[in-house]
Amino acid sequence: MSQCCGKIPGEDDCEAIKSSIVQGNTFQGDIGERVAAEVATERLNLTPEFFDPPKNGFDSVYRDRAGRLVIVESKFTEKSGLSSLAMTNHGRQGSVEWVEYNARLMCDPTSSRYTPDNAKIGAEILRVGAENVSVVLIHTDPSTLNTETQKIR
């Protein structure tokens, strides 16, 4: 992003930006998350938790039969398995550091990840310890639509 440039836009620019926002609501990520929701509830027998997914952070949060929190990362990409997990400034997605960082943001009322429901989940993660929260990757290949599930922790 070395050459991000600023410009005073014209009215045509505004129309183009608006149409891209209105039409561009269904992204690959949304499709992946829908597939992951099906897999999580039907195959893994997880129960969805009240959670408002932010743009960055956890994709979805569930509970297993024992009532423990399970974070589900959904990927809709040709990259396979663990390699599809992105490296962030706070560790790789799914790592203890990443889970803890996101849980802290979810509890911070100023953050974009905060909602009352997210704050409850964040507080619970911090209380039980990020290392004790399971993370599951549900990966869907866009060309074959095959889905595979992998327990990260």
Next chain:
Amino acid sequence: MPTSEEVLDGLEIFKKHVKEYGDNFRKRNKLPKNYDFRPYRWCSRDIVFSLLVVRHNRRGNYLEVDVCLIANPPQYVENSGARVALGFLLSEAYKCGGTMEIVFSKNVEGGRVPAYICDLAIDMGVKLKYVFEGHITPLEARLLYLGLAGFSEKAKNKIMKMAVDGLISPERVCFLMMGGVWSLPEAESIILGTGHPERTLQSMSEPEDRHLFLNDLMVSSTAILGGALDRKLLRVELTDNGKIIESEDYESPLSIEFDPVFFAKIYRSDTELIIPWINENHLLSSGMQMVVMVRARSDSEVQKYFLKDLDGLKKLIAKYRKDQTTMIFYLIPRDYEDVPQSVKEKIQEQLDGEGVYLMIAPESMASLNKEAIHRLETGRRTRQ
């Protein structure tokens, strides 16, 4: 996180501002004042990072933000949209001459500091006190600006010391860097490598103050020479159907440090990089480091100061070359080609004896000095 309604409402207000700007300025072929609302869009290729409408509020002497829409495209680094938006807002606040306070209007997420900017502030360890009042205070702005600029701890400490001594404000240093006058490694070279960086950064010396001006010129030329090597190493050339294309979005994963004692740059890379401007073919591999002593010297200066530089190189070798993973280089401009052949042979022989590679940049002293004068003049025009 802003709701869809807030985003669409913000977009409508943005459109209104664009129309007003068109009617009041574009169509009349006039330029706006700082206190007029100005809409900006920030993009890389066809990806929008941020839409902003700002003006300087003369009554309160702060920067007023009427629209601040931020996107964080997943294919870029975390909080990239917030980085772009905040970088612009802070630079604009400085340029407009206010107190650096930033105030968000009710149109921005109901009058709060945008959530993505808060995420970035948390990431940088800056606690914002008046988030829901929509204010960023001058002190918070200073901390955010320093965090965004990305200076090393050593450089930050020196900047703060200069600020305490009343020599230069941290905002000015950040503005010069964010405004593109100096790149981050160039600015660090000047801040850490010279006795009075504030003179160079503020362009204080007039050409009439001959000695001071020449000193600033030498410092600037050397920083620019080092910057030229940074850019050469950072640039990634991608091939498309056998043709080399440059990508503005990709840079080599390179870490650049600076040793102020020797005015030397230390490079480390996670991938293999071809080392440029030397006679032999060498790669900088993962786990290796290259230490480059930078000297912007004309042909006559090379002849006059080489023995002194050689002495410095020997000390540099003693400090850094513990094993074979460190390569030492002596970087000078292409004026070296004008040195008499017999002298060049002697220099090469002595460098070979110490195991130092001679690195000759394609830049000449004339072009380095011209660029240095241009940057010093640009710096002089910046708000003091």
